[in-house]
Each structure stands twice: as C-alpha cells, then as structure tokens.
Amino acid sequence: MEKFNDIYQRAVSRKGSEEMLQALLSNPLDDADIAKMHDDLWLEEFTRKVFQSGFYWSVINNKWAGFRDVFWDFSVEKLLMMPPDMLEQKASDERIVRNFKKVQTIPENAYMIHEVAEKHGSFSQFIADWPTDNIIGLWAYLKKHGARLGGNTGPYALRALGKDTFLLSRDVEAYLRAHELIDGGLQTKKSLQAAQDFFNELQQQSGYSLQALSQLVAYGVGDNRVGVATR
Structure with missing residues (x-):
C-alpha cells in the first residue's frame, strides 16, 4: 500500500x-457544530440526494425552492402527521420533480430521523457521535433504516452536511x-x-x-x- x-x-x-x-x-465540520444542527436539515439533504440520484443535479437544485414549499421546509414533525392521501397530492405538484417512489422516501426518512432522535436526543447528535474510523457502519445504518440511502446517496448527504467521510x-x-x-x-x-x-x-x-x-x-x-x- x-x-x-x-x-x-x-x-x-x-x-x-x-x-x-x-x-x-x-x-468537515467539528462534531460539536454537527450536533447543533436542526434535524430537519438531515431530512432535506437526504431528500435532495435521493432525487439527485439518476437526475441532473442542476435540475433538482433549480426546483429546490419548490420542494421546500411543498414539503413544509422538510419539517420532520409536520411530515410525520401528514395523511397518506396528502402525500399523493404533493407527489403530483408541478413545483417538484414528480416521482412518487422517491417522494415516498420523505415520510419514511422523517420517521427514521424521529426514531433516532427519541433514543439519542437528536439525529444530529447521533451523527456527531458516530466514530469516523467506522464511517462505513454509519453508511450501513442509513441503508438499513432509511429509504434509498444506500450506495453513494447516504455518504454524499453526510459529506454535504459536514460529517467526516x-x-x-x-x-x-x-x-x-x-x-x-x-x-x-x-x-x-x-x-x-x-x-x-x-x-x-x-x-x-x-x-x-x-x-x-x-x-x-x-x-x-x-x-x-x-x-x-x-x-
């Protein structure tokens, strides 16, 4: 080597x-700075990377203001209370890229973030505490417990928000x-x-x-x- x-x-x-x-x-950011992040930021970045996969990133970025409007700025709390029929309505909104399977990942990943926060104080604290000498373990966790966060999607989201990977x-x-x-x-x-x-x-x-x-x-x-x- x-x-x-x-x-x-x-x-x-x-x-x-x-x-x-x-x-x-x-x-990357310091762990202390990551721990201070609002958990909604993680849902937003996971969603961005899920939609960027297979698309030109510029297309998704150009529509991102629409995504934020449609999904209440990616509020985990609000999205967890959203009824299923409303999700279908939002998935057909022209302000976003209308891909229902990818839209489905939003409440699913919101639930993962909520579950982790219940156990660790916040999802951001959970990410901050994860040891980087086993960062692939965090990749595996996101793949197993999240929606469409396997492959490079989860790692790219971590990098985007400052986790060392x-x-x-x-x-x-x-x-x-x-x-x-x-x-x-x-x-x-x-x-x-x-x-x-x-x-x-x-x-x-x-x-x-x-x-x-x-x-x-x-x-x-x-x-x-x-x-x-x-x-």
Missing part, C-alpha cells in the same frame, strides 16, 4: 503546486482497484472494510480528515482539472 506522502506528492505534482492543491482541499467516487474506486485494495463489487462488506482500513491508515500517517484524504486520492488520478490560479 502506498504511503500518505506518495499520494500527497503525486497530487501536488498534478495540481501544479502545494498551494494549488491545498486550495482544493476541504475539511471518504467517498467512493469513480476516481477513488479506480485508485483502490488499481492498487488491488479492493476487487469484486464496490459495495460488498469486504470492499467497504478494505476502503475503511485504507483511509484509517492514511489518517494515522497524516492527521488529515477522511474528507481531505479522499480528495487527495482523487486528485492524484483521473482527469487533471486544476481550476485554481496562483495569485
């Missing part, structure tokens, strides 16, 4: 300089396969654990977040789009 410095130096070389690479990296993007997957760290299916328990072990090792070597580390891996392979000008 490559050492952190090998990966870092390759990314520096591809991006032109250490300054340019560092400008591309980002870090690596992502199995195409570039990261290509790296893991090229270095024979995974084989077979990407979402098998064996592959997921191998990816977790790899990023845990890099984190121990570097002190970087999982988020920054997966970005570094991706910047070292695939298309080399720099996109940052030196000032």
Whole structure:
C-alpha cells in the first residue's frame, strides 16, 4: 500500500503546486457544530440526494425552492402527521420533480430521523457521535433504516452536511482497484472494510480528515482539472 506522502506528492505534482492543491482541499465540520444542527436539515439533504440520484443535479437544485414549499421546509414533525392521501397530492405538484417512489422516501426518512432522535436526543447528535474510523457502519445504518440511502446517496448527504467521510467516487474506486485494495463489487462488506482500513491508515500517517484524504486520492488520478490560479 502506498504511503500518505506518495499520494500527497503525486497530487501536488498534478495540481501544479502545494498551494494549488491545498486550495482544493476541504475539511468537515467539528462534531460539536454537527450536533447543533436542526434535524430537519438531515431530512432535506437526504431528500435532495435521493432525487439527485439518476437526475441532473442542476435540475433538482433549480426546483429546490419548490420542494421546500411543498414539503413544509422538510419539517420532520409536520411530515410525520401528514395523511397518506396528502402525500399523493404533493407527489403530483408541478413545483417538484414528480416521482412518487422517491417522494415516498420523505415520510419514511422523517420517521427514521424521529426514531433516532427519541433514543439519542437528536439525529444530529447521533451523527456527531458516530466514530469516523467506522464511517462505513454509519453508511450501513442509513441503508438499513432509511429509504434509498444506500450506495453513494447516504455518504454524499453526510459529506454535504459536514460529517467526516471518504467517498467512493469513480476516481477513488479506480485508485483502490488499481492498487488491488479492493476487487469484486464496490459495495460488498469486504470492499467497504478494505476502503475503511485504507483511509484509517492514511489518517494515522497524516492527521488529515477522511474528507481531505479522499480528495487527495482523487486528485492524484483521473482527469487533471486544476481550476485554481496562483495569485
């Protein structure tokens, strides 16, 4: 397995300089900040990522104000009291992307968030407390207890709201396969654990977040789009 410095130096070389690479990296929120989030934000982001899956993200983003109007700003409390026939009405509203199966995930994920909050004080606290050295365990929890949150959907939602996680993007997957760290299916328990072990090792070597580390891996392979000008 490559050492952190090998990966870092390759990314520096591809991006032109250490300054340019560092400008591309980002870090997650602190656990304390995540714990302060309103739980409704999680339902909103889960829903956004569910709808973005299989669609152009720009289409969903352009309609997002309509989604927020139709679904009461993703209020978990209000959505849990919504009768089934009202859900059908909302699913046909022209202000949103009318996909009833995806709309059904909204009350289902609202219920998951509510159930977790009952046990842990808030869903945000639950997310904040989850150890990142087993982030794939959180992915598995969302897949099992949520609706349509498997694959990359759950991880991308976590990343969007600041939870430290690596992502199995195409570039990261290509790296893991090229270095024979995974084989077979990407979402098998064996592959997921191998990816977790790899990023845990890099984190121990570097002190970087999982988020920054997966970005570094991706910047070292695939298309080399720099996109940052030196000032």
